[in-house]
Amino acid sequence: MARVTQQDIAKVMGVSVMTVSNAFNRPDQLSPDLRTRVLERAAKMGYTGPDAVARQLRSGRTNTFAVAFEEKLSYAFSDPFSVAWLAAFSEVMEESRASIMLLSVPAGDHEALAAVQDAAVDGIAGLCGNQPAMIRARERGMPTVYCTLATRADADGKGDYVVIDDHAAALEMAGLLRRLGHRRVFLLVETLYPGQPRMAEYRPEEFRDLVDAHAGSLFSDDLRLSGLVGGLQGLDVTVVPVGTNSRAAGHAAGTLVLDRKDRPTAVVAVSDVMALGFMDALRQRDLVPGVDVSVAGFDGLPEAAEAGLTTIRQPVRDKGRLAAELLLDPERKDRRIILPHELIVRRSTRPVA
Amino acid sequence: MARVTQQDIAKVMGVSVMTVSNAFNRPDQLSPDLRTRVLERAAKMGYTGPDAVARQLRSGRTNTFAVAFEEKLSYAFSDPFSVAWLAAFSEVMEESRASIMLLSVPAGDHEALAAVQDAAVDGIAGLCGNQPAMIRARERGMPTVYCTLATRADADGKGDYVVIDDHAAALEMAGLLRRLGHRRVFLLVETLYPGQPRMAEYRPEEFRDLVDAHAGSLFSDDLRLSGLVGGLQGLDVTVVPVGTNSRAAGHAAGTLVLDRKDRPTAVVAVSDVMALGFMDALRQRDLVPGVDVSVAGFDGLPEAAEAGLTTIRQPVRDKGRLAAELLLDPERKDRRIILPHELIVRRSTRPVA
DNA sequence: TTGTATGCGTTATCAG
DNA sequence: CTGATAACGCATACAA
Numbered sequence: 001m002a003r004v005t006q007q008d009i010a011k012v013m014g015v016s017v018m019t020v021s022n023a024f025n026r027p028d029q030l031s032p033d034l035r036t037r038v039l040e041r042a043a044k045m046g047y048t049g050p051d052a053v054a055r056q057l058r059s060g061r062t063n064t065f066a067v068a069f070e071e072k073l074s075y076a077f078s079d080p081f082s083v084a085w086l087a088a089f090s091e092v093m094e095e096s097r098a099s100i101m102l103l104s105v106p107a108g109d110h111e112a113l114a115a116v117q118d119a120a121v122d123g124i125a126g127l128c129g130n131q132p133a134m135i136r137a138r139e140r141g142m143p144t145v146y147c148t149l150a151t152r153a154d155a156d157g158k159g160d161y162v163v164i165d166d167h168a169a170a171l172e173m174a175g176l177l178r179r180l181g182h183r184r185v186f187l188l189v190e191t192l193y194p195g196q197p198r199m200a201e202y203r204p205e206e207f208r209d210l211v212d213a214h215a216g217s218l219f220s221d222d223l224r225l226s227g228l229v230g231g232l233q234g235l236d237v238t239v240v241p242v243g244t245n246s247r248a249a250g251h252a253a254g255t256l257v258l259d260r261k262d263r264p265t266a267v268v269a270v271s272d273v274m275a276l277g278f279m280d281a282l283r284q285r286d287l288v289p290g291v292d293v294s295v296a297g298f299d300g301l302p303e304a305a306e307a308g309l310t311t312i313r314q315p316v317r318d319k320g321r322l323a324a325e326l327l328l329d330p331e332r333k334d335r336r337i338i339l340p341h342e343l344i345v346r347r348s349t350r351p352v353a
Numbered sequence: 354m355a356r357v358t359q360q361d362i363a364k365v366m367g368v369s370v371m372t373v374s375n376a377f378n379r380p381d382q383l384s385p386d387l388r389t390r391v392l393e394r395a396a397k398m399g400y401t402g403p404d405a406v407a408r409q410l411r412s413g414r415t416n417t418f419a420v421a422f423e424e425k426l427s428y429a430f431s432d433p434f435s436v437a438w439l440a441a442f443s444e445v446m447e448e449s450r451a452s453i454m455l456l457s458v459p460a461g462d463h464e465a466l467a468a469v470q471d472a473a474v475d476g477i478a479g480l481c482g483n484q485p486a487m488i489r490a491r492e493r494g495m496p497t498v499y500c501t502l503a504t505r506a507d508a509d510g511k512g513d514y515v516v517i518d519d520h521a522a523a524l525e526m527a528g529l530l531r532r533l534g535h536r537r538v539f540l541l542v543e544t545l546y547p548g549q550p551r552m553a554e555y556r557p558e559e560f561r562d563l564v565d566a567h568a569g570s571l572f573s574d575d576l577r578l579s580g581l582v583g584g585l586q587g588l589d590v591t592v593v594p595v596g597t598n599s600r601a602a603g604h605a606a607g608t609l610v611l612d613r614k615d616r617p618t619a620v621v622a623v624s625d626v627m628a629l630g631f632m633d634a635l636r637q638r639d640l641v642p643g644v645d646v647s648v649a650g651f652d653g654l655p656e657a658a659e660a661g662l663t664t665i666r667q668p669v670r671d672k673g674r675l676a677a678e679l680l681l682d683p684e685r686k687d688r689r690i691i692l693p694h695e696l697i698v699r700r701s702t703r704p705v706a
Numbered sequence: 707t708t709g710t711a712t713g714c715g716t717t718a719t720c721a722g
Numbered sequence: 723c724t725g726a727t728a729a730c731g732c733a734t735a736c737a738a
Contacts, residue, residue: 003494005731016709021733030707048493052473053415054731057406057714062473064454072447074440077430087427094425094457099468101417102443102453115452120405120415120473140401141356358715369725374717383723407715410730 004047013041024050056120064099065327066124068116068133071244073104079245079273080301081316082127085147088320089125096328105133116140123327130159143330145323149223160335162322166223166298169312172343173296174231176310177266181352182294184236184262188253188269188278189225190245198243199256204229207239224270224298238264242274250274254281263293265352272297272304272311279307279348289348296349300342310349313342357400366394377403409473417452418680419477421469421486424597426457432598432626433654434669435480438500441673442478449681458486469493476680483512496683498676502576513688515675519576519651522665525696526649527584529663530619534705535647537589537615541606541622541631542578543598551596552609557582560592577623577651591617595627603627607634616646618705625650625657625664632660632701642701649702653695663702666695 006020013020015038022029023038030038056062067089069076076082093100101121105112116124116136124137126146134144135156145160149167177185191198202210208229211222229237240256242249250269257264258281269275275297279289289295289308297304300313318339326335359373366373368391375382376391383391409415420442422429429435446453454474458465469477469489477490479499487497488509498513502520530538544551555563561582564575582590593609595602603622610617611634622628628650632642642648642661650657653666671692679688 003731006733007731017731018709018733019707021731022708025733034707049470050733051731052471053406053410054714055471055733056473057410057716057730058732058734060714062406063471064473073443073453077436077440077443083430083436087430090426090430090455090457097464097468099472100426100455102455104443104447111450115450117402118405118408118416119452120409120417356715359717360715370715371717371725372723374715375724378717387723403717404715407730408717410714410732411716411718413730 004042004045006047006050009038009042009045009047012045013038021050053120062120062122063097064101064121065093065324066101066103066116066119066121068103068105068124068126068128068131068137070105070107070128070131072106073102075244075246076102076104076127080303081271081273081299084301084316085127085320085323088317089324090320092321092324092328098328103133105131107131125323125327130156130161134159143327145326145335147319147323160326162319162326162337162339164312164314164339164341167227169298169314169341169343170224170227171231173268173298173312174228176343176345176349177232177268177294177296178235180266180294180349182235182266183352184264184266185232185238186253186257186264186267187225187228187237187239188242188250188267188274189222189239190270190274191241191243196241198241199252200241202239202241204237204239207241228268228270242269245271245273247273247277247280250277251280252277254278254284258282258285258287258293266294266296266349268296270298272299272301272309275309275311275348276301276303276307279309290350291353294349294352300344305346308347310346311344313344315339315341357395357398359400359403362391362395362398362400365398366391374403406473415473415475416450417454417474418446418677419454419456419469419472419474421456421458421477421479421481421484421490423458423460423481423484425459426455428597428599429455429457429480433656434624434626434652437654437669438480438673438676441670442677443673445674445677445681451681456486458484460484478676478680483509483514487512496680498679498688500672500676513679515672515679515690515692517665517667517692517694520580522651522667522694522696523577523580524584526621526651526665527581529696529698529702530585530621530647530649531588533619533647533702535588535619536705537617537619538585538591539606539610539617539620540578540581540590540592541595541603541620541627542575542592543623543627544594544596549594551594552605553594555592555594557590557592560594581621581623595622598624598626600626600630600633603630604633605630607631607637611635611638611640611646619647619649619702621649623651625652625654625662628662628664628701629654629656629660632662643703644706647702647705653697658699661700663699664697666697668692668694 006017009020010017020038023035103115116133123143126134129148130146134146137144147162149163242253275295282289296310298312300311304311359370362373363370373391376388456468469486476496479487482501483499487499490497500515502516595606628648635642649663651665653664657664
């Protein structure tokens with residue numbers, strides 16, 4: 001038995017399809033009596049209301065917005081920054097009774113890009129930079145908003161965004177370490193291109209060359225890194241790609257770095273979760289952050305405050321909220337938003353002994 | 354300028370629409386030469402591939418599955434159980450390259466029910482019981498899977514599920530407390546119907562009557578509660594609806610209960626997060642779980658293990674994984690799955706002094 | 707107030 | 723290998 005449609009009902013009742021449609025969507029367009037009769041008959045025939053997809057095709061709108069992640073979704077749910085952003089984003093969407101679709105578009109996964117192609121949504125917010133996924137979405141004529149600054153490679157200079165000035169923030173962080181007298185600094189970053197060796201150690205120039213060589217597939221924001229490197233010029237700086245943006249990866253970096261003679265005096269991770277993982281490694285060795293090794297992160301998570309971690313606070317919730325508002329209101333004016341950040345100095349960073 | 358369609362391309366190139374369509378979906382159905390010409394021309398005209406919605410209408414499938422929550426989504430992201438379930442669910446979905454839509458359908462929110470109506474999805478998993486939302490979805494002919502046992506009021510006895518035997522688990526928990534000699538027990542539950550007073554205290558029968566009176570709008574699973582009440586028959590039992598399933602609510606319950614003379618000797622919450630919140634309240638007062646008051650929860654979260662909380666462990670990840678598999682494979686046989694649970698006794702429950 | 711024709715963009719079918 | 727036709731289910735514009 002095929003699906004019951006408005007046609008069927010119309011035919012059986014001897015009315016036009018339009019009347020049936022109106023019975024569901026425009027009560028004012030037909031007599032109350034007829035309306036109830038139609039509705040009753042529809043129910044009796046097993047019709048359960050207008051088909052969602054057909055209605056979307058007809059109206060040209062889906063009232064659904066996608067959120068694109070660069071990682072697997074299971075990661076997104078476990079990352080505090082993502083979760084906080086999502087919570088704010090979803091609050092606004094719920095208020096407008098819009099639905100949310102979750103899209104995982106790992107860098108380099110060409111097949112996953114098709115998901116963007118096939119997503120029946122009115123717009124897409126990227127919890128990531130101006131990625132291929134975002135660009136593809138725009139090519140489809142879809143509004144996009146990204147919430148991390150564009151990478152050098154993928155930036156097409158288009159698309160709306162809600163970000164902080166990561167470069168400036170990184171410079172401030174570098175300035176702090178410089179003032180504190182640190183001379184040997186390790187920088188923990190995510191993997192910057194698919195296949196990059198993990199836990200390797202690079203001079204900044206070396207690292208830069210590597211990234212340049214892979215610019216075509218570059219996928220992670222590197223503005224924080226470039227700011228740090230710039231601000232620490234002249235010091236002994238080592239860059240370590242730790243693999244994933246996770247506490248575990250930060251911890252692994254600690255294992256790599258702490259059990260050697262020439263320890264760094266300071267370690268900066270480009271996210272709080274990595275920095276917190278590194279602090280876990282310190283604690284395991286009865287080392288004290290700020291005393292034995294200074295540690296700093298980025299993001300300003302609540303967890304960072306509890307741990308006494310120096311960090312750059314960014315308005316996560318505002319990012320999520322504004323991203324949603326930009327998608328919901330195409331008429332809105334300011335569509336490229338740079339939010340304020342704040343360097344928060346805590347006890348994890350101290351003057352070098 | 355209107356949207357470019359396959360028609361437009363066909364017209365301009367003097368070929369049939371079908372050929373254009375095939376160029377995108379069935380490379381084998383036309384000559385490579387023609388295909389590349391079509392593709393090039395399409396690109397030149399600003400055509401960006403088949404429209405997602407039109408394709409969905411045509412094919413009758415969306416390759417998207419919804420997850421329905423009874424709470425606001427921001428809550429879902431902060432609840433450890435939900436997050437773990439979602440992670441497992443999404444891993445399976447990602448593997449099949451299916452998309453996930455998040456739906457918030459608060460109990461009693463009639464408007465939100467419309468979201469289920471308008472969701473362009475192939476199926477819906479409920480991180481909740483057999484709710485009105487689930488029932489509505491089934492009326493639409495959509496496959497549903499719920500992951501908490503049916504409530505008494507809403508159960509239509511249909512729909513697939515992946516659950517544990519909550520009632521049996523609750524009986525085991527009650528048996529434990531009985532053996533430990535507890536005679537005065539408080540039970541912390543979520544709010545069982547919209548508008549129910551929070552932090553009130555009820556005798557079990559009283560509470561049951563209240564719930565019965567609101568059976569029409571009952572929205573939360575009460576199998577755990579009924580199992581506990583049944584298993585504790587004859588003892589001095591008090592039921593406290595704490596409002597939401599959150600650590601904060603559990604903490605508030607602690608504030609209510611602990612600063613009085615006739616403290617309970619044991620407190621059971623129907624979820625670990627509530628129990629953990631209650632333990633926070635204990636700690637604040639320098640009381641020791643298990644010594645001053647025994648505490649137990651449900652779910653078996655990692656956090657419960659750390660806190661030494663007695664609980665009922667349930668296979669969260671299996672629940673999520675199986676729910677996804679049921680949705681993805683309509684042919685699969687066993688569609689009503691009861692997973693094993695396990696009573697885990699830790700130091701938060703001890704013999705009464 | 708009700709009905710008619712038509713299009714939304716795509717793809718399956720079947721004929722050439 | 724290519725093309726004409728017919729749905730998919732609904733709702734807008736317009737006519738009655």
